Amino acid sequence: MTMFVALDPNGRLITIENAHRGISCNCTCVSCGEPVMARKGLIREHHFAHVSQKKSCYIQRESLLHLYAKEVICDGLGMQLPHLPGIYPNSEDTSSWWDFETVTPEVRQQGFQPDLVAELKDGSRLFIEIAVTSFIDEVKLERIQAAGTPTIELDLSDLLQSSQPIPSESSKSYILHQPHHKSWIYPEAPTIAQAFEMQMPDPRSVVDLHPPRTTPALQEQRFVIMQMWVSARTLPSGSVAVRSWSFNPQITELLKTWRNQFGGEYNPRYKNWIYYPNSREEILARLQALDQN
Ligand SMILES: [Zn+2]
Structure with a gap:
């Protein structure tokens, strides 16, 4: 070669x-x-x-990509990241630029070694995992949770499949500036119930004034698409969480295409795709149109 x-x-x-x-x-x-x-x-x-x-x-393109991603993050001293789980900012922005003071490759932690460790201005740390073909497994996930350090995973599998040269300005920009291939491994996304609680008014201000609010918006809608159950749940933020109950590559591909089209993110922990409030109606309409029920 x-x-x-x-x-x-x-x-x-x-x-x-x-x-x-x-x-x-x-x-x-x-x-x-x-x-x-x-x-x-x-x-x-x-x-x-x-x-x-x-x-x-x-x-191998895989090892080249892994090496290059580490290099551009070390040089870039920052990255565009999706909001931390459970944070629903008022603005339309779904991600923000994080500045790093230092970035150090492969610093051994208790029982595992993140690809990069970034130190933030406030002295806190962020672990960065770069996934090209292999992703964080259960054992590593447990160790990350035990460490309690915010951890972001970059999924560069799309870049692996693409013909973009490495190194190149375009692949560098994709790694640093695109938030959609990045997901938070820790902290975890709150459960639907926790997310709902976060949106509830402060209990002290509503004591004895209102009965507990019912949540029609949180009701789950179910569809049958390509003989598979697919559910959609509207979250308190107005985003919609879509998941296929059994793994089907075609459905995954479809949900991914929508994510690329409208924005959104994949949550590996809950195996669901989150689409933001401004595309919720369109996503639900598309699911409805595909429904074989
Ligand atoms: Zn050689």
């Missing part, structure tokens, strides 16, 4: 176009670490080659 990417003397990914010609590029192989030279002749496509003449290493 032709090598178009290498590590520069500072250990950063560099493409062949940006490398100095020959051995003076001072680059090393991403895969084996051996010195490479930049072959930029007139005949063959420009590429890197091991100085030792051994044959090219196979550089």
Whole structure:
């Protein structure tokens, strides 16, 4: 496999176009670490080659992406993140930019090692997990919960499937600025009941004034789509949570397409897709239209 990417003397990914010609590029192989030279002749496509003449290493897009995501977050010292679970800001913004003071790769924690640890201005920390093909499992989730440190997971599987070059400005922007592929692993999203309580008025102000409010809006609607049960629940925030009760790749693909179209997020903990209030009616109408009941 032709090598178009290498590590520069500072250990950063560099493409062949940006490398100095020959051995003076001072680059090393991403895969084996051996010195490479930049072959930029007139005949063959420009590429890197091991100085030792051994044959090219196979550089997996998956590991390249993992490495690159860490690099851009360390350099970017910040990221656009969805709101913390349970926080429903009044504005239409569904995400905000978080500034980091420092970002350190692979600092070992109690029983696990997050990909990156960011330190915030207030001294608190954020764990960052970069998932390309493997995601946080139950054991790691338990350790993250025990650590009690806010943890965000980036799902870069779409970037893995895409043909966007790595490194590139477009993939960098996707990693840093797109909130939709990021989900909070800790703190967890509140349950429907907890979310409802958060929206209830302060009990001291309503004592003996009103009977408990009923919640028709929280009622679940059920649909049968492609022979599967799909439910939709309107949350107190006005967002709608949609989940398929059994795994079906076509339904997952459909819900994902809607998420890309209207915005929203996937909540891995509850395996549901959240669509924001401004698209709720459209989402419910689409589910209704597909309903085979
Ligand atoms: Zn190599």
